[in-house]
Amino acid sequence: MEYRQLTPASPHANRQFFYKVLAGLLFMLALVQLSTAVVSFGLQDKVFWQFLISAVITALTAAILQGKSGPAAQIKKRYLFLLTTLCWLLLCFFAAIPLYLSLPEISLTDAWFETVSAVTTTGSTVLSNLEQLPKGVLFWRAMLQWIGGIGIIVMAIAILPVLKIGGMKLFKTENSDISEKILPRSSSLSSSILLVYLLLTALAMSSYYLGGMSGFDAVTHGMTSVATGGFANYDASFGFFNDKPWLLWLSSLWMFLAALPFVLYVGMLRGDRWILIKDPQVRAFCWVIAITVIWLTLYQHWHNERDWFSALTHSLFNVISVVTTCGYASEDYTLWGNFAFVLFFYLTFSGGCSGSTSGGLKVFRTQLASFLLLKQLKILIHPKAVWTQRYGSKKVDDELLGAVLAFCFIYFATIAALAMVLAMYELDFVTALSSAATAVSNVGPGLGDTVGPAGNFASLPNGAKWWLSVGMLAGRLEILTLLLLFSPMYWRN
Amino acid sequence: MEYRQLTPASPHANRQFFYKVLAGLLFMLALVQLSTAVVSFGLQDKVFWQFLISAVITALTAAILQGKSGPAAQIKKRYLFLLTTLCWLLLCFFAAIPLYLSLPEISLTDAWFETVSAVTTTGSTVLSNLEQLPKGVLFWRAMLQWIGGIGIIVMAIAILPVLKIGGMKLFKTENSDISEKILPRSSSLSSSILLVYLLLTALAMSSYYLGGMSGFDAVTHGMTSVATGGFANYDASFGFFNDKPWLLWLSSLWMFLAALPFVLYVGMLRGDRWILIKDPQVRAFCWVIAITVIWLTLYQHWHNERDWFSALTHSLFNVISVVTTCGYASEDYTLWGNFAFVLFFYLTFSGGCSGSTSGGLKVFRTQLASFLLLKQLKILIHPKAVWTQRYGSKKVDDELLGAVLAFCFIYFATIAALAMVLAMYELDFVTALSSAATAVSNVGPGLGDTVGPAGNFASLPNGAKWWLSVGMLAGRLEILTLLLLFSPMYWRN
Numbered sequence: 001m002e003y004r005q006l007t008p009a010s011p012h013a014n015r016q017f018f019y020k021v022l023a024g025l026l027f028m029l030a031l032v033q034l035s036t037a038v039v040s041f042g043l044q045d046k047v048f049w050q051f052l053i054s055a056v057i058t059a060l061t062a063a064i065l066q067g068k069s070g071p072a073a074q075i076k077k078r079y080l081f082l083l084t085t086l087c088w089l090l091l092c093f094f095a096a097i098p099l100y101l102s103l104p105e106i107s108l109t110d111a112w113f114e115t116v117s118a119v120t121t122t123g124s125t126v127l128s129n130l131e132q133l134p135k136g137v138l139f140w141r142a143m144l145q146w147i148g149g150i151g152i153i154v155m156a157i158a159i160l161p162v163l164k165i166g167g168m169k170l171f172k173t174e175n176s177d178i179s180e181k182i183l184p185r186s187s188s189l190s191s192s193i194l195l196v197y198l199l200l201t202a203l204a205m206s207s208y209y210l211g212g213m214s215g216f217d218a219v220t221h222g223m224t225s226v227a228t229g230g231f232a233n234y235d236a237s238f239g240f241f242n243d244k245p246w247l248l249w250l251s252s253l254w255m256f257l258a259a260l261p262f263v264l265y266v267g268m269l270r271g272d273r274w275i276l277i278k279d280p281q282v283r284a285f286c287w288v289i290a291i292t293v294i295w296l297t298l299y300q301h302w303h304n305e306r307d308w309f310s311a312l313t314h315s316l317f318n319v320i321s322v323v324t325t326c327g328y329a330s331e332d333y334t335l336w337g338n339f340a341f342v343l344f345f346y347l348t349f350s351g352g353c354s355g356s357t358s359g360g361l362k363v364f365r366t367q368l369a370s371f372l373l374l375k376q377l378k379i380l381i382h383p384k385a386v387w388t389q390r391y392g393s394k395k396v397d398d399e400l401l402g403a404v405l406a407f408c409f410i411y412f413a414t415i416a417a418l419a420m421v422l423a424m425y426e427l428d429f430v431t432a433l434s435s436a437a438t439a440v441s442n443v444g445p446g447l448g449d450t451v452g453p454a455g456n457f458a459s460l461p462n463g464a465k466w467w468l469s470v471g472m473l474a475g476r477l478e479i480l481t482l483l484l485l486f487s488p489m490y491w492r493n
Numbered sequence: 494m495e496y497r498q499l500t501p502a503s504p505h506a507n508r509q510f511f512y513k514v515l516a517g518l519l520f521m522l523a524l525v526q527l528s529t530a531v532v533s534f535g536l537q538d539k540v541f542w543q544f545l546i547s548a549v550i551t552a553l554t555a556a557i558l559q560g561k562s563g564p565a566a567q568i569k570k571r572y573l574f575l576l577t578t579l580c581w582l583l584l585c586f587f588a589a590i591p592l593y594l595s596l597p598e599i600s601l602t603d604a605w606f607e608t609v610s611a612v613t614t615t616g617s618t619v620l621s622n623l624e625q626l627p628k629g630v631l632f633w634r635a636m637l638q639w640i641g642g643i644g645i646i647v648m649a650i651a652i653l654p655v656l657k658i659g660g661m662k663l664f665k666t667e668n669s670d671i672s673e674k675i676l677p678r679s680s681s682l683s684s685s686i687l688l689v690y691l692l693l694t695a696l697a698m699s700s701y702y703l704g705g706m707s708g709f710d711a712v713t714h715g716m717t718s719v720a721t722g723g724f725a726n727y728d729a730s731f732g733f734f735n736d737k738p739w740l741l742w743l744s745s746l747w748m749f750l751a752a753l754p755f756v757l758y759v760g761m762l763r764g765d766r767w768i769l770i771k772d773p774q775v776r777a778f779c780w781v782i783a784i785t786v787i788w789l790t791l792y793q794h795w796h797n798e799r800d801w802f803s804a805l806t807h808s809l810f811n812v813i814s815v816v817t818t819c820g821y822a823s824e825d826y827t828l829w830g831n832f833a834f835v836l837f838f839y840l841t842f843s844g845g846c847s848g849s850t851s852g853g854l855k856v857f858r859t860q861l862a863s864f865l866l867l868k869q870l871k872i873l874i875h876p877k878a879v880w881t882q883r884y885g886s887k888k889v890d891d892e893l894l895g896a897v898l899a900f901c902f903i904y905f906a907t908i909a910a911l912a913m914v915l916a917m918y919e920l921d922f923v924t925a926l927s928s929a930a931t932a933v934s935n936v937g938p939g940l941g942d943t944v945g946p947a948g949n950f951a952s953l954p955n956g957a958k959w960w961l962s963v964g965m966l967a968g969r970l971e972i973l974t975l976l977l978l979f980s981p982m983y984w985r986n
């Protein structure tokens with residue numbers, strides 16, 4: 001993505017630019033639909049035509065938009081909020097078409113829910129008997145998560161820091177912002193990151209294949225692992241591979257790596273070998289995982305009398321899966337005991353590092369919130385003390401802390417509001433609260449019998465599914481992007 | 494409480510001053526124990542001696558402390574944190590003695606839990622068959638809540654603003670702070686507030702008596718209503734009076750009035766007639782109640798097919814009871830439906846206004862947190878806009894917002910941590926989460942079968958009861974006061 005500062009902004013130029021970006025996006029989607037059609041043709045699964053038709057529809061729409069578009073123009077920063085949201089919405093809409101066409105019994109609601117869940121890399125599913133589905137559909141779900149994954153990283157690196165959402169300006173690099181009024185010239189960074197993403201995916205796929213998965217499973221699970229999406233090809237989720245425990249360890253590795261900041265990989269490739277280990281966010285993330293896994297392993301060994309290896313494997317896999325917001329499950333961890341139940345509820349909010357494919361609050365926000373707490377304690381004792389705090393190489397100022405705290409506040413408020421709406425659709429307390437949390441954090445599984453790791457979102461009322469899809473999109477857009485569009489302030493002038 | 498700046502501070506003088514304050518507190522408690530003994534003698538309920546013995550023990554301890562105390566001295570502000578915490582702990586300890594002596598079958602844990610629950614005006618109970626208990630014990634529980642209530646107001650008006658905890662500096666008045674290093678000269682304000690408290694209590698008692706309660710019930714429920722404590726004399730809580738619905742309306746009124754800022758009543762008495770209506774916190778509190786009650790009434794009428802009057806009465810009573818953190822229940826509102834269940838969970842956190850007897854987050858903190866959110870939205874659109882916000886007559890600065898947000902953060906973190914500890918004692922998700930919330934917010938009833946409005950805390954494991962009592966005290970001390978004492982920073986120098 002390279003946009004130069006060419007012509008001055010006008011309402012007309014803005015609209016033309018919107019069309020250009022959206023057309024580009026849809027052309028790409030049409031290409032993916034076409035390649036899925038080819039895969040489907042190769043696998044003889046009888047959904048070839050559905051994908052071909054979808055590709056044609058998408059490409060035609062893209063062509064129409066392209067016809068209305070003009071040259072790249074200077075665009076006001078505030079229009080980026082609208083443009084970003086439109087990109088995700090349009091992507092979901094056209095991505096839902098092949099799903100709706102391929103599965104004769106699927107409702108419009110379910111096709112939309114499943115697609116949004118895929119594109120936002122949430123991974124909650126309304127489909128069951130996954131083993132019986134056409135292979136092309138399974139490939140499509142995985143592909144959507146994989147595309148969603150790269151979209152999220154690019155958004156987190158190139159767009160969100162410019163928009164300064166929820167403390168994201170902390171991650172503003174020289175690449176991500178030149179003037180406030182033009183889109184980032186992040187083309188070289190973006191292509192490096194794409195390379196890392198491709199590399200990770202290829203490694204994950206190969207390792208799965210060598211570990212004993214079928215070629216098809218290796219490809220799809222490779223994509224959904226690195227995208228921290230969490231769609232599996234089996235109703236038992238990743239638990240299908242429990243007889244090959246090394247696959248769980250491999251998958252833990254790939255999910256973990258996908259939840260680290262991708263810019264740091266680029267930094268490593270450019271020669272700064274220790275950049276990952278020096279990063280405060282990565283270090284905190286490792287600590288969170290280590291402590292939680294050790295604690296849970298001990299709990300499982302003593303409380304559930306499980307052997308050490310099995311306790312460690314499943315603790316590690318499921319903790320990493322939830323904390324990276326991937327959302328695979330190797331078994332129903334909510335049955336491990338009340339402590340595990342509460343722990344996994346909390347992990348749902350955490351999320352991985354910023355600038356990765358994972359969702360949730362992100363580790364750096366929890367860290368900065370703790371800084372503020374320490375600062376407050378210090379001020380209570382020494383009211384006149386001057387307080388300075390660094391985060392890595394950057395100075396943490398009050399403005400940044402305010403933005404982070406406000407984000408945390410709106411994050412929990414969104415989940416609370418969504419849970420209340422879901423409760424009006426007669427979802428019980430645990431289901432309402434956990435499915436709201438899992439949607440906004442883009443994790444996938446909730447808690448309880450209905451939406452837990454052994455459950456399925458199919459039985460929820462249609463209204464609840466629509467609201468959950470709003471929650472997933474809001475979470476993916478870091479909430480404020482979406483919320484802003486509903487404020488009258490935004491549309492003034 | 495009037496303390497003058499007399500002698501310079503020394504470690505010795507500090508200790509002497511501590512003894513003086515604690516001795517005064519225990520003398521007062523001994524007096525209350527003695528008067529309860531008198532009441533018990535009058536009611537012939539056979540716990541006269543137990544209360545008399547307790548009074549003697551408390552008075553003797555007070556005398557010993559008094560002997561060690563010196564003249565009022567200049568005391569460093571930071572020692573106030575320790576002194577405040579010690580006051581509450583000592584009060585609970587000596588208040589637990591008569592309970593332990595009077596009830597032959599009560600365990601030490603239960604006596605401590607019930608006392609802490611009383612003094613912090615939480616109102617969670619481990620006692621059942623309340624109707625069978627000696628009247629003196631019921632009187633004692635109500636009396637403790639009533640004392641706790643006045644203690645909380647005095648703390649919120651005279652001490653917390655000086656300590657600047659969680660944005661409380663917003664409520665600093667010319668009375669509450671002269672120098673950073675002396676205790677507030679708030680004697681005239683304090684006595685006015687005591688007057689208002691006595692007046693409200695007397696009005697509540699009279700109205701209950703005229704409404705048809707027995708004299709004893711009117712006195713005790715009058716005290717626990719105005720203290721927003723929530724202890725009732727019956728296992729059915731306030732539901733015992735459901736056949737006299739006007740009592741529920743009266744009780745709603747007294748709980749509501751007790752959750753307003755008491756300084757404003759003093760302002761009214763001093764001539765500023767409209768001060769209550771002009772106050773931003775009071776207005777927001779009224780809106781919260783009005784909207785919630787209307788919504789819940791409609792829900793009960795349509796969803797549960799309840800007649801309008803009964804739907805309104807019970808919605809109003811239970812919403813006000815939870816939102817003021819009183820914690821009476823007229824019936825098991827968790828059975829009203831999933832929407833009500835989630836709603837009452839949220840209401841548990843809200844709390845009433847600052848400077849009242851209620852607990853929880855307090856309305857002004859929710860308001861200021863929303864200000865920060867609006868500010869963030871504005872900044873996203875107009876990055877260079879200068880943002881000013883007033884709260885009532887005071888200007889809201891970034892420092893204040895930071896303090897409030899940090900408080901909210903630590904508040905929820907405390908509840909989350911407590912819930913996790915409780916889950917380790919094998920409390921299920923709903924019980925762990927809701928009892929942690931209800932303890933820290935000092936509400937009383939939780940959710941679910943065990944600790945819900947129809948349940949009882951007796952069946953919880955002992956460890957959980959001790960942790961919950963820590964939570965109640967932490968909530969009452971606005972958390973930071975207690976947390977600070979556990980930070981190494983506090984004890985340095």
Ligand SMILES: [K+]
Nearest residue numbers: 122325326443
């Ligand atoms: K996911």
Ligand SMILES: [K+]
Nearest residue numbers: 615818819936
């Ligand atoms: K209470």
